[in-house]
Amino acid sequence: MKPHMPKGLIRAIGALLTALALYSLLGFLILPGIALRVANQQLANYATVPAHIQRIELNPFSLEVTLWGLVIGEPGKEQVGFERLYANLQLDSLWTKALHLSDIELDKPKTEILFAKDGKLNLLGLFKLPASEPTPADPNAKPFPLRIDRIKLAGGNVHFEDARPSEPIEFLYDKLDFELNNLSTLPEDNADMTLVAIGPAGGQIDWKGNFSLIPIASEGTLKVTDGQMKAFWPYVRDAVPLVLENGVVSLSTDYKLNLSKETELLLSNVAVSVAPFAIKAPDGRPLAKLDRLDVSETTVDLAKQQVVVGKIRSQKLETWAALEADGQLDWQKLFASQPSKPAAKAAAEPKSTPAAADSPKTEPAAPGKPWQVLLKDVQLRDYKVHLADRSAKPEVTLDVTPLNVDLQNFDSLNGSPFNVKLDAGLGKQGKINADGVVNLAPVTAQLNVKTQDIDLRVAQSYINPFIRLELRSGMLGSDLKVNLKSTEPLALSVTGRAQVDQLHTLDTLKTRDFLKWQQVVVEGLNYQHGDSLSIDRINLFQPYARFMINDDRTTNIDDLLIPQPADSGAKTAAAKPASNSKPLGIHIGGIVINDGSANFADFSLTPNFATAIQQLNGQIGTIDSRQAKPASVDVKGKVDRYAPVTIKGAVNPFDPMASLDIATSFKRVELTTLTPYSGKFAGYRIRKGRLNLDLHYLITKGQLKAENKVVVEQLQLGEKVDSPDAVSLPLKLAIALLKDVDGKISIELPVTGDLNNPQFSVMPIVWQTLRNLIVKAAAAPFKLIGGLVSGGGSEDLGTVSFAPGSSELNKDAEAALVKLSQALKERPALRLEIEGTAAQSSDGPLLAEQRLEREYQYNYYKMLQRRGDKVPAQASLIQVPDNEKGPLLEGIYRTRLKTQPPAEWKDLGKEERTAKMRADVIKFWSSSDVLLRQLGQDRASSIKDYLVDKGQLADDRVYFIDANLGEAESDGRVVTQMHLDAE
Numbered sequence: 001m002k003p004h005m006p007k008g009l010i011r012a013i014g015a016l017l018t019a020l021a022l023y024s025l026l027g028f029l030i031l032p033g034i035a036l037r038v039a040n041q042q043l044a045n046y047a048t049v050p051a052h053i054q055r056i057e058l059n060p061f062s063l064e065v066t067l068w069g070l071v072i073g074e075p076g077k078e079q080v081g082f083e084r085l086y087a088n089l090q091l092d093s094l095w096t097k098a099l100h101l102s103d104i105e106l107d108k109p110k111t112e113i114l115f116a117k118d119g120k121l122n123l124l125g126l127f128k129l130p131a132s133e134p135t136p137a138d139p140n141a142k143p144f145p146l147r148i149d150r151i152k153l154a155g156g157n158v159h160f161e162d163a164r165p166s167e168p169i170e171f172l173y174d175k176l177d178f179e180l181n182n183l184s185t186l187p188e189d190n191a192d193m194t195l196v197a198i199g200p201a202g203g204q205i206d207w208k209g210n211f212s213l214i215p216i217a218s219e220g221t222l223k224v225t226d227g228q229m230k231a232f233w234p235y236v237r238d239a240v241p242l243v244l245e246n247g248v249v250s251l252s253t254d255y256k257l258n259l260s261k262e263t264e265l266l267l268s269n270v271a272v273s274v275a276p277f278a279i280k281a282p283d284g285r286p287l288a289k290l291d292r293l294d295v296s297e298t299t300v301d302l303a304k305q306q307v308v309v310g311k312i313r314s315q316k317l318e319t320w321a322a323l324e325a326d327g328q329l330d331w332q333k334l335f336a337s338q339p340s341k342p343a344a345k346a347a348a349e350p351k352s353t354p355a356a357a358d359s360p361k362t363e364p365a366a367p368g369k370p371w372q373v374l375l376k377d378v379q380l381r382d383y384k385v386h387l388a389d390r391s392a393k394p395e396v397t398l399d400v401t402p403l404n405v406d407l408q409n410f411d412s413l414n415g416s417p418f419n420v421k422l423d424a425g426l427g428k429q430g431k432i433n434a435d436g437v438v439n440l441a442p443v444t445a446q447l448n449v450k451t452q453d454i455d456l457r458v459a460q461s462y463i464n465p466f467i468r469l470e471l472r473s474g475m476l477g478s479d480l481k482v483n484l485k486s487t488e489p490l491a492l493s494v495t496g497r498a499q500v501d502q503l504h505t506l507d508t509l510k511t512r513d514f515l516k517w518q519q520v521v522v523e524g525l526n527y528q529h530g531d532s533l534s535i536d537r538i539n540l541f542q543p544y545a546r547f548m549i550n551d552d553r554t555t556n557i558d559d560l561l562i563p564q565p566a567d568s569g570a571k572t573a574a575a576k577p578a579s580n581s582k583p584l585g586i587h588i589g590g591i592v593i594n595d596g597s598a599n600f601a602d603f604s605l606t607p608n609f610a611t612a613i614q615q616l617n618g619q620i621g622t623i624d625s626r627q628a629k630p631a632s633v634d635v636k637g638k639v640d641r642y643a644p645v646t647i648k649g650a651v652n653p654f655d656p657m658a659s660l661d662i663a664t665s666f667k668r669v670e671l672t673t674l675t676p677y678s679g680k681f682a683g684y685r686i687r688k689g690r691l692n693l694d695l696h697y698l699i700t701k702g703q704l705k706a707e708n709k710v711v712v713e714q715l716q717l718g719e720k721v722d723s724p725d726a727v728s729l730p731l732k733l734a735i736a737l738l739k740d741v742d743g744k745i746s747i748e749l750p751v752t753g754d755l756n757n758p759q760f761s762v763m764p765i766v767w768q769t770l771r772n773l774i775v776k777a778a779a780a781p782f783k784l785i786g787g788l789v790s791g792g793g794s795e796d797l798g799t800v801s802f803a804p805g806s807s808e809l810n811k812d813a814e815a816a817l818v819k820l821s822q823a824l825k826e827r828p829a830l831r832l833e834i835e836g837t838a839a840q841s842s843d844g845p846l847l848a849e850q851r852l853e854r855e856y857q858y859n860y861y862k863m864l865q866r867r868g869d870k871v872p873a874q875a876s877l878i879q880v881p882d883n884e885k886g887p888l889l890e891g892i893y894r895t896r897l898k899t900q901p902p903a904e905w906k907d908l909g910k911e912e913r914t915a916k917m918r919a920d921v922i923k924f925w926s927s928s929d930v931l932l933r934q935l936g937q938d939r940a941s942s943i944k945d946y947l948v949d950k951g952q953l954a955d956d957r958v959y960f961i962d963a964n965l966g967e968a969e970s971d972g973r974v975v976t977q978m979h980l981d982a983e
Contacts, residue, residue, distance in 0.1 A: 024060065032056045046127045049073050063089035072126055073112070079122055083108035083155075098145035098186065108155040109176075115162040143214060146185045153178035158197075165234035173197040173205075180211065187214045202248075203227035215260035223252040229277070241334055242287065245278040263302060270298035281334060291316030297376070305371045312378040322388035375410035375418075392461035400424050406435075414441035430454035430475075436482075445484040449496075452477050456500070468560045469514060472504040480525070492529040498522045507546070509559055513599075518542035524589065532585035541594045543616075548601040583625070586654075591620040593635060613645065614638050625654045633662060643669040643690075657756070660699040667692050668713075689715035706751040714743040736829035736982035737781050743829075747773065781980045785823040785830070797823065798980075800943055801973045804839075805846025807938035809946055817943065820978075821951025833959045833979040834943050836936030842968030843935055844926030851925045852918070855896070856880040859888045886914045893917045897924055929965065936963030939976050 036056045043051040054069030066086045073079035086105040093100040114122040156176030162169040175198040183191040195207035202225075209220010229247030236242065253270040275292040297310025322330045383403035389396040406421035421435040432454070436447035456474030463469060480496035504516040517540055524536025548556040596616030618635030630650035637645045649662035669691040692711035697704065715735055738745040776784075782798030797820040800813045809817070824830055838847075854876065861875035872878060880888070893901060897920065905913050925931060940960050947953045961979070968974050 079112040102149040104151045106153045110157040117163045143185045148183040151180040167234040171231040173199040217258040242279045265302035267300040271296040288319040308374045318384040320386045373412040378407040380405040447482040470506040474503040475501040494527040534587040536589040543596040546599045586625040588623040664695040702756040708749040710747045712745040732982040804842040821953040834940040836940030836963040838932040838935040839968035848922040848925035933963040
């Protein structure tokens, strides 16, 4: 017999099965249907756009809920939705007093985040929610207890669009996967999180870490790969007017976030890469291009407000910067032009963004603690910087490339000095290197700076307004130590050496060299700002300068200088406050000139004058502005290649009026080069000659004492030159008077005077002294040459005295003629002219008696011949007896006077008649010019004969000039004049 189940049990089982069936029916069918209807009704009530859920599934036994096909938005313009939402509730929620979900899964969620032009967010407009009374927050309230084992989001799609910027922003992530494990609102519980987002435009996001809600904290890793800057750049462009051409950024970081007390955020192992990057200005001109920037080993600590950057590596940045004509940087003007747009926008929509309007007012009020930025190791490589200065005319451009910069241990809060190293190219071949230590507070720096072959032609536009000079070439090199001790006040020292190679400047008016040198080296440079400039030595190699005097007496330097407006200078002078500081002390240990040269030209002369100085070598001693000791000068050179020049002595360049002692010597200067000066001032060209010049200028406390010695060799004048400035001087005679037996002219021209007197000038005194010497020589030439043989006296050797009627030389005359012959030998360019002189008053009667005596002899000689007596060879040898003279006189009277004795003489006695006839004959011959001229010529012959025979003077240097009938001296003597002339 089979056992029977109790009826109660059967009823219980039946009831249980019925309940289970009802529960299943309710859970599987009724509740999902009701829930779907209620959900869609609520969506219809509150949604402002079409919204519905396709299906809801519930498993009452496993407590799994699945929602299918949520769509919010117009068809084809869905704004929020998902394909499936799955949740699994755990039964232990009943006794653990916390809502426990083991899984939440969301498949293919879609979100459209759209900001309209007026700032409205689409998500805020999807629902009309009823207003609710705000409830005061309970500080002791505990969060709703919730535990979720796993949340998974797969195949998400986020579309973001913002129409507010001037250029709309849009980006899409169509592959967004998210997984969160062990999320809990219970204290100290952590959830593990993973997020991967990928968009068609790049910029993949990988986020991995843990997350807790109580307190809100997270720790993990965030990584962005190949993020396209163009996605967010319009935000940047509306703040600063920079157009993005190219920009890709990648970053990764470990982070720690904790909001339990205050916001604590620590980013570690931060790495950021930007490659490539390029921006330009709105007008299309390039501003910057970057090949690569890598920032690594970086930490950011929000609590400490500290950024520590371990490494920065950057390659091939190219950028452009220009100083505009108005003195502003183009970047500065670019940024200054921008603020009007955001300001206008903020004014137009004050309601939509109240926080933005408030924040500028509130934030600056709390300065807070400054951030600290530490840069451990920065390396910038192969940078290119294109600089331009448009304020200069013409525009100046300079390329700094390649620019390499190293920086270590930079601290923005100046905890310690940092190291800087710079290596750059300037222009085509210039180089600059700098390395050292810099501190920011206080500002100090110790830098080693080296430059090489920096092209000085970039300075051309800056000198153009002041001087008409072309910088053809010039290279700057230096090796300096710069020590900046403070900026307020500026305390700066620079030490080292510098040099300028291949300087070549051109006078742009004449297109001729003006100043140039092969090299100038400044050694032992020591500059102490505001105090002193000290230089051990300046070496000049092959320096050259050109100096010209124009036809209007101005110089080439006057021509080159551009007159500056007078008012600007006055303003500058007025603007400068009176300075009580002492002048800069200048010390130069020495200046050495190696193989220098110069050109000098004077176009104020006709013909033009030009000469060259070469082979200048020598040195200038110590120059010190703070010591009265003058600097020694010792320089040698050549004029026109062959004539040596020396300059020796001492000068204080800072106060030459106080002390100067300079001796200059010119040897064998060809005088033909001075023809323009001789033609202008003397009226003759120079055919031949050389000049030796010794100048000694001595200045003591403004008092000048100059000794100028001029020696001219073998001077010969050429043809005459018409010159309005020529002075009327007997130059040829003066030259012959001054020229010695060796063909030299030695002149001493001493000058003394007070240089403090503005009327005092050296050259007019020299010229006047020289002129007086020439006039004096020509006016009293025999005194001049007399001084050559009389021991420095000035004996006048220009006359010879004769006794009346005589051509015989006395002893005094003979002695004087010996001296004259010696003096003439000293001055071989002179010739002597003798002007034989006779005086009727003194010489006439004696000549007549001599003539009568000869006439007696002549007539008596003829009478003896007629008689047939023996006679000597000539009549002058006969002695006429006195008793024969009377009868002879009758014949002489009639023959010579061509008349008969007066008739009344017949009654006179013989002796008386003879006396009267003799007196008439003497009177007749006393006034005979023939006899007087003959005596003058005889006297000239006596002088010449004595000079030639006794004085050994060359006869061709002695000339007769026409005899002269003069007047006798008071004592009866007759003076014969002599003259000097130049050959």
